[in-house]
Amino acid sequence: MLAKDISTGLDIGTAKVCAVIVERGEQDVPRVIGVGTSPSRGMRKGIVVDLDKTVRAVVDAVEQAEQMAGVEVDSMYVGIAGDHIxxxxxxxxxxxxxxxxxxxxxxxxxxxxxxxxxxxxxxxxxxxxxxxxxxxxxxxxxxxxxxxxxxxxxxxxxxxxAASSAAQNVIKSVERAGFGVEELVLQPLGISSAVLDSDERELGVGLVDIGEGTTDVAIFRDGCIRHSSVLALGGGNVTNDIAIGLRTPLSKAEEIKISYAQALATEPAARGSIQVQGLGGRKDRSVSEAQLGTIVEARMEELLALACREIAKTDYADLLGTGIVLTGGTALMDGIVELAERIFALPVKVGIPCHIGGLEENVRDPRYAAGTGLALYGLDGGVQAKRNGKGHRSAVGRLRRWAGAFF
Ligand SMILES: Nc1ncnc2c1ncn2[C@@H]1O[C@H](COP(=O)(O)OP(=O)(O)OP(=O)(O)O)[C@@H](O)[C@H]1O
Ligand SMILES: [Mg+2]
The missing domain is CATH 3.30.1490.110 (Dna Ligase; domain 1)
Structure with missing residues (x-):
């Protein structure tokens, strides 16, 4: 198979690193052939803060994807975000x-x-x-x-x-893991390849990716990206608020968020209660779901209102013919679509990679929109950046990859 018929996307997020390998299938329909994820502990708000941990997570995620696909990859399309953009x-x-x-x-x-x-x-x-x-x-x-x-x-x-140091550290993480960076790609540009169709790009759509540490906002209209910005807020802030508000460890707060959080705190009276672990050996307590609801809704409302304000600042606020598409892990929160529709006053949907063949089931999740989209962007040849002759290319052999994993 020709090398250009396979493309790898790498999403180095604050919560997880995700690698997706796609190949050109029959009639040019892309097929997902490999997916790998690894918890990411070396990133904060889209910035590399611990190179070694990031390198390990990259090696881990890519190797999983390679194993699933039964191919070895040398270079990839790597997403970049952060409020330095x-x-x-x-x-x-x-x-x-x-x-x-x-x-x-x-x-x-x-x-x-x-x-x-x-x-x-x-x-x-x-x-x-x-x-x-x-x-x-x-x-x-x-x-x-x-x-x-x-x-x-x-x-x-x-x-x-992008801030040069932030971009160089992303490239370094990938190269130390033993891979080459085909191109550094603005995260929403990658995501759009997986979740937006041509009508949405044409008629106007706002793309809001709410991850763990960052929220990426982009506007597409008349077929092109028209605006992009990154907020240093994400699902991690909700977890933090729960930890502080309910006085419980962060790991417990994360569990509570995944199991019970609702972006829209409805009918508080009808709610039950949650057992919450105390901090520093203090006794467990029982907290009402209504209390949790108030904490979560306040932060989600702030987050979405900030994203809405980003869009309102542009000339495109009234030109989003198809509404808003939400991606990222926080888009999985119950009630987020309803809350977002209220705040944006536009139709809202959660964007999930679809219309791709192969192991599509493995990426049917708004968390995989970035990894999948970056791979699809690469399969299209990364046209946008090639047109202007920009791209960080480097051919790094498998040997370096091993070296990178150990040093
Ligand atoms: N069911 C759920 N309900 C609410 N939040 C969820 C759910 N599942 C995952 N999350 C949250 O989604 C976030 C992770 O999303 P994602 O994987 O998109 O982040 P990331 O890409 O690693 O981070 P970033 O894009 O900010 O660098 C975490 O904050 C996690 O708590
Ligand atoms: Mg992300």
Whole structure:
């Protein structure tokens, strides 16, 4: 099989590292062939804080996926998030070079380069330069300028940057694990490949991924990503609030959240009670579900309201024709769709990877949207970033991988 017919996505999250291997199936329908996950303890809010732990989790997740798939992979499409991510729009203009005025691939490259020529602080690097639309001799709204005729070519691009140190540490974690990074991909861009269909991208949709440490917000409209931002809040904050509010250890708070938390605290009177372990050897106590409901709802409301405010700040707030798609583990919380519909005042659904063949069952979960989407993004050739010649490529052999696992 040709190497380009297999692609691996790697989602290094705050709660878990997830690797997904997909292959190009019949009639170009992608098939999931391997999935691996490992608890992640070396990340905080999308940032690597413990390289060794992150490396181990990467090795573990990828090896599981390789075993399931029965293939070995060398390099992967790796997601990046964190509140160090920034994005802005920029424009580039050039004169078309050929005497017959036909726009060539070189012209498209030049105009994108011109749009990219903006001052970026020394400690940041460009992740993606995403063309939004081309303008040929004043005619706007052009998606593909290649082959058209004109004198003046302009482009509107969405530029996404990351803190260099954060990006380098993600790359280092993967390389120390013995793999190459095909491309660092903004997390929502990867997720969109797994959960959004072309109608949603076209008519407008807000994508909100609520993980453990971060909440990624992105807007897609007219086929492109139009806005992206990352909030340093996630399901971990809910767990923390439960631990403090009910005075119980974090591990117990997490269990309580998974078993009982409701984003919408309805009918408190009809609720039962929960046995809660005390802190530092204190006695167990009984706490009403209503008390838990108040804690959870307050934080979930804050989190979703912040995501809503991010969207409201843009020019696209009224253009989300299809509503909001929620992904990430926190999207599994009971009542989140209802609460989000109330806050966004838009239809909301939970995004689950689907319309893929193979071991699809293993990724039917909003937590796997990122890993699966990154792999699918890679299968498409990572077009977006290749177009602008960016990409962190490195061929790292299997031997380094072993070395990485031990040092
Ligand atoms: N049934 C559930 N109800 C509520 N929360 C849940 C449920 N299942 C998982 N979670 C929460 O989802 C979060 C993990 O989600 P996910 O796996 O998407 O995070 P991550 O990608 O590792 O983190 P991040 O994207 O923030 O770096 C945890 O906070 C976990 O408690
Ligand atoms: Mg995540």
């Amino acid at each position: 920034r994005s802005f729009n920029s424009r580039g203009v050039i004169a078309v070079s050929r005497p017959d005025r036909e726009i060539t691939e070189r012209d498209v490259g030049r105009v994108v380069d011109a749009a990219k020529a903006v001052a970026i602080p020394m400690d940041r690097e460009i992740l993606h330069v995403l063309p939004q639309e081309f303008v040929v001799d004043g005619q706007d709204g052009i998606q593909v300028a290649l082959g058209m005729t004109g004198v003046r070519l302009e482009v509107e691009v969405h530029i996404i940057t």
